[in-house]
Amino acid sequence: MQKITIYDTTLRDGAQAEELNLTTQDKIRIAQKLDDLGIHYIEGGWPGSNPTDRRFFDEIKSCTFKNAKLAAFGSTHMAKFTPEKDPNLTGLLEAETPVVTIFGKTWDIHATVALGVPLERNLELIANSVAYLKARVDEVIFDAEHFFDGFKNNPEYAIQALTAALEAGADRLVLCDTNGGSLTHEIGHAVAEVRKRLPEASLGIHAHNDSELAVANSLEAVRLGAVQVQGTVNGYGERCGNANLCSVIPNLELKMGYEVIGQENLARLQPISNFISEIANLRPFMRQPFVGMSAFAHKGGIHVSAILKDARTYEHIPPETVGNERRVLLSDQSGKSNILFKAHELGYELAKDDPTVDRLLKELKLKESMGYEYSVADASFELMLRQALGKPLDYFHFRHFFVVDAKREEDPEPMSEATVIVDVKGQQEHTAATGMGPVNALDRALRKGLERFYPRLGEIRLLDFKVRVLSGAVRDTGGTASFVRVLVESGDGTDRWTTMGVSHNIIEASWQAVVDGINYKLFKDEMTEA
C-alpha cells in the first residue's frame, strides 16, 4: 500500500482566513490535536512575518510530537541580500524546526512583475535559498508558487524553477495552485508532465478552493504521482480556503487504497475537526463532507425507510469510520418513521398507529412553521414528546418575571436586574438577581428560586448560547422586531443538551430556552435517581 503524507498548513495558510484569529495558545492546542490525528507535517507559521508566529516557534520547542514533524515557512531570500544576510532565512533557521518550507516564484510574470527580478535571478534565488537551508536543516520543502498557472503560460520556465530547487537539494517539490483556478484534468496533465521531466523528484500538491475543486485536484495529483498533500483542517484559508484535509484524507484512505493516517486515527476525524473549529471560534459547517453534522443526516421519509433496511443504499461510507454518526431528522417532511425513530432513540417505544404519533406530527409541523427547529434541539423535542404522551413536567410553575437594564452616560455597561416569581412544591418563591445582561439576570434569579428545592441545579453550566434572527419576520416588520430563535446548550459535566425558544421578543425566546434547559436537567436527574 502506497503511503501518502499529509502536510497541514492550518496554522499558516489557514490562519489567513478572513474569519480566523488564533492566539499562540490556540495554535499550540491545534498543533497537538493535529499530531494526535496522525498528521505527518505541521506548518507552524511564518517566523519572518509577525511576532505571533515567532512566539509560536519559541513556545512549541518545549512540546514533543508523536507523529508530526514541525515545519517553518518562508520565502526565498531577497534579491538584495545574500542567503546568510537575509532576515527571512535567518528567521527560519532560528525557529529550529526539523523541516523548512520555502516558496518561490515559478510563473514568469510573478518573478518580473510582482517580485521585480529578472527570470535568471529568480532561479538563483531559489537555488541559493534551498542549498543554504539544506546544509543546515534535515528536510527542505520547495513550494512552487503559482505552478499550474506558470506551467500553462511558460512551461519551460516553470520546469526550470523546479529543477533549480531539486538540484540544490530540495527533498520535495510541492506544486501549488495558488490562485485556485486550475481544473482537475489540467492538474493531472501537469503533474504527469513533471513526473516525466523530473522522475526522481518527490512531488506534493497544494491546492486552493477558488473553483471548488481543491479536494478533487489534490486527489488527481496523487493519482498521477504526487506523494504529499498540503491542506488545512475544515478547508480554512484565505478567500475560498485550502484543500480540506477532512475530505482529502478519508477519500485517499477509504476509497483509493492509500495508507495515510490509519483507520484508528481516521475514526477520530470528526471530533478533532470539531475541536479545532471550536478553538478557532468558527461555527462548524453543517453540510461539510464526512465530518459535518448533516453529512449522514436523513430527512426525506423515503431515505429514512431505505437506510433502516440497508445503510449502503444512502450512505457512501459507514459514518463511524470517520467518527461521525447517522442522524434521522424531524421536519415538516417527517413521516411517522422519523417520529418513531426519534422517540425510540430517546427511549420511548411508540406503536405506529398510536394516536400520539399523529398528534406529535401535527404539533411538530405547526411549530416548525413558526420557526422552531427540533432537528437541532433534542431536549426540547423530548419535553414536547412527554407533553404529548400526557406526562408533562411539573417541577415548578411560572408566575411572573421583571427585568430591567439601565445605563447612564458614565456607565461602561448597563446594569441588569431581574425578579422572578415561581411556585415550587406548593410554595411561592420571589427572587431577585443582577446579571451581566438581562438573560443572565433572569437565569440567576430563576435558579436562586429553585436551587433550595433542587440543589443539583448548581451543576448546570451554559455551554453555548446561539441567537438567530428568522429573516422572514425582519422583512415583515422591518425593524428590531424580528422573530428570534434562541438555542441554549447546557451541560452538567456528564451530559450536554440543547433547548430552544422562539419569539418576537429576545428575552422571551431566551427564557423559553433557559426554562426548558432547567426542566430537562431536573427530568434527567429524576430519571437517573429513579
Next chain:
Amino acid sequence: MQKITIYDTTLRDGAQAEELNLTTQDKIRIAQKLDDLGIHYIEGGWPGSNPTDRRFFDEIKSCTFKNAKLAAFGSTHMAKFTPEKDPNLTGLLEAETPVVTIFGKTWDIHATVALGVPLERNLELIANSVAYLKARVDEVIFDAEHFFDGFKNNPEYAIQALTAALEAGADRLVLCDTNGGSLTHEIGHAVAEVRKRLPEASLGIHAHNDSELAVANSLEAVRLGAVQVQGTVNGYGERCGNANLCSVIPNLELKMGYEVIGQENLARLQPISNFISEIANLRPFMRQPFVGMSAFAHKGGIHVSAILKDARTYEHIPPETVGNERRVLLSDQSGKSNILFKAHELGYELAKDDPTVDRLLKELKLKESMGYEYSVADASFELMLRQALGKPLDYFHFRHFFVVDAKREEDPEPMSEATVIVDVKGQQEHTAATGMGPVNALDRALRKGLERFYPRLGEIRLLDFKVRVLSGAVRDTGGTASFVRVLVESGDGTDRWTTMGVSHNIIEASWQAVVDGINYKLFKDEMTEA
C-alpha cells in the same frame, strides 16, 4: 461553442437540506430568480409527495418564464399499479409541466432490497413509466438513481436500465451519483463507457457532495460527453448537498469554453446567489467560491500589495464577471496598506506616514482583539476613522436609557418598554416607547427623540440583525454572561450599511450597533446634502 444546459433542483433536492424550509411563496420567488439567471430547467418539486409541492405547481401556472422550462419530479410507477392507475404518475401529469423527470433504480440491490421487485420487473417499471409519460408530455427526463454505484457493482444491469428508458422515449438520461461517493476519474470512466454503449443518448450528470467532489464530478462528466448538469444554487441539498451550480456554471463558461447562461447573466450570479440564500433564510457561506463574500478578499499584506500591481497574480478570474467584487480586509494582519486602501475606498486620502494611520492601526488591533470585526462592519470602521481623524460626529449626546421587560403567566410574550434621554442641538429629549423586545423598544424611543430634529431618520429600515456569542467568553464565564457581538444592517432605500457593537450585555451591544447605525445615516445625509 458547445451548449450545456443547467437543470436546477433547488426547490426539490435542495429543499431536502436539513436547514431549509421553503414556503410556496418562497419557491415561486426562487423560481423567478432562477429564470432571471437564465437557468434552462427548474425542477419545481415532487407533486406526489406533499401538499406544499402540489400547491406550488398549482400557483406557478399563472407565471410565465423567459428562459426556463418547468419540470415536475417523481418516481417510476409502483409495481402493484399500472401506469394509468399509479397515483404518482397521475400527480405528475396533473402538474401540467412541459417537462417531467422520473427517477428509477439502476443499482441491482436497490431494485431488489429497497424497492422489493425482481430485476426484470424493475426494467418494466422504467420502460412503462417513461413511455406512458412521453405520450403525454413534451419532454421526459430519466434520472438513473445510484447509477455510478450500480455501474460499479453490476454494469450490465445499469446499462440495461438506461436502455429501457432510452428505448421507451426518454429525452435525456441523467446519471446520478446519489450517495455522493464516486471519485472524479470513476465518473469520467463511467460516462465514457455509457457514451460508447449508447452513443445516441443525450446524457446529464447529477452529483452529490458527500466526498466534496460534486463540482469536479459534474465538470468531468461534461468533459466526457454529458450535455446537462443538475445541481442546486449554493449547493443546497440533503446531507452534504448537491453540485453547486454557482461553481459549476462559471467553471463551464469561463474556463471550459462552453455556452451556458451567457456573460450578461453570469454577471448576476452573486446577487442572485445572495438573494436566494436570503429567501431560504440561510446565512451565506463566506468562503463560497465565486460568489462568497471572501472569494476575492485579500488579507495578507503581501497579497494586497501584489494585486494592486496586477490582479492576475492572486485572482483566477475578474470578480465582476460573476457579479462579485474585490475586498481588502482589515485585521491584526493588516499592514498600513490595508488601512490606506480602506480609507481611500471610503473617500479619505491619507498619507502613508500620517500618524493617524499608526493610531488607527493600533486601535483597530486592540478592538479586534476584544471581538470587534471591522471587516464586516464598514460603517462602524468609517465612524472610528473619523474619530481618529479628529472629526467625530456630534448629532446627539447620550445621557441615559432604561428598559423593562415584564411578563405575567397569562401573557403570551413580555411587555417591553424603554425610556431614553439624549441631548440634541442643546436640548434635552426624554422619550418613552414600547416595543416587541427590549432592543426594539430602545430603538423606537431613541428615534422618537431624534426625528423631530432629523426627520430623514424616518427612512431607516433595519434589514438584518445578527447576534453572535463569542465563545471564548462562554468558556471563561460559563453562563449566560457571554461576550456578544451584534451586527445591524440598516438601509434607507438608497444605501445599506452595517454597524456593530460588542459587550457582555446584549442590550449594550445592540445599543452600540443601533446608535452607530443612526449616526451613520445622519452623517451620510449631511454629506449628500452638502
